[in-house]
Amino acid sequence: MSSLAQQIAALPAPLLGRLRARGFDPDRVARWAASIGKDRDARNRLQGTVEPPAPGDVVDVPAEGTPEHARCREAGLDALRRGEVALCVLAGGMATRMGGVVKALVEVLPGRTFLDLRLAESDHLRRTTGVPVPLWLMTSEATNAPIREALGQRLDEQGDLCATFEQHVSLRLTQEGALFVDEDGEPSVYATGHGDLPDALRESGLLGRFIARGGKTVWIANLDNLGATVDPVILGWHLGHGGPLTVEVVDKGGDKGGGPMRWNGRPVIAEDFRLPTSFDPKVVPVFNTNTFLASAEALSALAMDWVYVEVEKKVGDRKAIQFERILNEITFGLPARFLRVPREGLAARFLPVKDVEELERRRPAIEAIARARGFLG
Numbered sequence: 001m002s003s004l005a006q007q008i009a010a011l012p013a014p015l016l017g018r019l020r021a022r023g024f025d026p027d028r029v030a031r032w033a034a035s036i037g038k039d040r041d042a043r044n045r046l047q048g049t050v051e052p053p054a055p056g057d058v059v060d061v062p063a064e065g066t067p068e069h070a071r072c073r074e075a076g077l078d079a080l081r082r083g084e085v086a087l088c089v090l091a092g093g094m095a096t097r098m099g100g101v102v103k104a105l106v107e108v109l110p111g112r113t114f115l116d117l118r119l120a121e122s123d124h125l126r127r128t129t130g131v132p133v134p135l136w137l138m139t140s141e142a143t144n145a146p147i148r149e150a151l152g153q154r155l156d157e158q159g160d161l162c163a164t165f166e167q168h169v170s171l172r173l174t175q176e177g178a179l180f181v182d183e184d185g186e187p188s189v190y191a192t193g194h195g196d197l198p199d200a201l202r203e204s205g206l207l208g209r210f211i212a213r214g215g216k217t218v219w220i221a222n223l224d225n226l227g228a229t230v231d232p233v234i235l236g237w238h239l240g241h242g243g244p245l246t247v248e249v250v251d252k253g254g255d256k257g258g259g260p261m262r263w264n265g266r267p268v269i270a271e272d273f274r275l276p277t278s279f280d281p282k283v284v285p286v287f288n289t290n291t292f293l294a295s296a297e298a299l300s301a302l303a304m305d306w307v308y309v310e311v312e313k314k315v316g317d318r319k320a321i322q323f324e325r326i327l328n329e330i331t332f333g334l335p336a337r338f339l340r341v342p343r344e345g346l347a348a349r350f351l352p353v354k355d356v357e358e359l360e361r362r363r364p365a366i367e368a369i370a371r372a373r374g375f376l377g
Contacts, residue, residue, distance in 0.1 A: 007179045023168030032323045033177035040310045050279050051262040058338045076232030080129040084216035090194045091223045092140035092167050097355035102146045120375040135162045140191040165204035167196040172320040180320040195325030198302050211296050220292040227351035228291040244298035245334040248291040250343040250350045257287035260338045269328035289350045304333030346372045
C-alpha cells in the first residue's frame with residue numbers, strides 16, 4: 001500500500017489546488033494519521049489542574065434600570081455609531097436533521113429564513129445607528145454557493161456591508177491512517193470545524209480591511225441561535241472590561257455543553273470530553289452559547305496551537321476518521337471574561353434550533369423576540 005504522503009501527492013492537481021486554497025496542510029494530516037489508534041480519550045483530555053470557575057469569573061449582564069446598564073448601553077451605542085462592530089455568523093452547517101438542506105435557507109418564520117432574519121437584524125442596526133454593521137458569514141464548501149446566490153446583490157466583497165468567506169477543509173482518513181475514499185473512489189473532503197474562524201477570517205482579508213477603517217469588535221454567533229443578536233448593553237460591558245474576549249454563557253437547565261472553568265489557573269471554556277475524568281462538569285452551573293465578542297486586533301494577531309479533536313464519522317455504511325477544531329478553544333489563546341445572559345423571555349439570548357421539532361417549539365419565541373428587537377415589520 002502506498003504511504004499517505006504518496007496518496008496525497010497523487011491527487012489530481014485541481015483537487016490539491018482547491019484544498020490548499022482552503023487551508024489544507026498535508027504535514028498536519030500526516031501528524032493526525034500517526035495519532036490514530038493511540039489513546040484518543042487521553043489525547044482529548046486536558047492535562048494539569050482543572051477547577052470550577054473562581055468567584056467573579058462569571059458575571060451577570062447588567063440589570064435593566066441600573067446605572068451600569070445605562071452606562072454600558074450608551075458605550076455600546078457609541079461604538080456602533082462609530083462603525084466599530086462587525087457581526088460574524090457561523091453558516092457552514094447543513095441542516096441534516098431538517099431535510100439535509102443548507103441551514104441558512106431553512107424557513108424559520110413564514111417567508112423568513114435564518115439568513116433573512118440575520119439580514120433583517122443588520123438592516124435594523126443600520127436604521128437605528130445610522131451606520132452599517134457588516135454581516136460576514138463563514139460558509140463551507142457545501143453552503144457557500146447557495147448562500148451567495150440567496151444574498152444576490154446584498155453581497156459586498158469588501159465586507160463593508162455583507163460578505164462570505166469559507167472555512168477550511170481537509171480529507172477524511174481510514175482507521176489505519178490512509179486516505180478514505182467514497183463509494184466512487186474519490187477522496188472524502190470535509191470542513192474542519194468552526195474553530196477555523198480566526199484563521200479563515202484573517203485569510204479572507206475582511207478582518208484586515210475592517211481594522212484599517214477603524215473596526216474594533218467582531219461579534220461571533222451561531223446562525224441558528226437567533227437570540228444571539230448584537231446588543232449595545234453587552235457590547236458596552238465587553239468594551240468596559242478592556243480584555244480581548246467576552247463569552248456569553250447561560251444557565252444549564254437540563255442541557256449539557258462546554259462551560260467555563262479554570263485550567264492551570266486560567267479561565268477557559270472546555271467541552272466535557274476535554275475534562276479530566278475526575279472532574280464533574282455538573283459543578284459548573286452555566287455553559288457556553290458559542291457567542292463571542294472579540295477584539296479585532298487580538299483576532300488578527302492570534303497565534304496558537306489549535307487542538308484538533310479526533311472524530312469518528314459514518315460515511316455511507318463505513319467509518320471514517322476526521323479531525324476538527326472547535327471555536328471555544330479560542331479561550332486558550334485569548335484571556336476571556338464570561339457573561340451570564342438570559343435564556344428565557346424577550347431578553348433570551350439562547351434559542352438554538354437543531355431539528356424540525358425544536359424549530360416548531362421555538363418558533364413563537366423567535367417571532368416574539370424578532371418583533372421586540374425590531375427585526376420584523
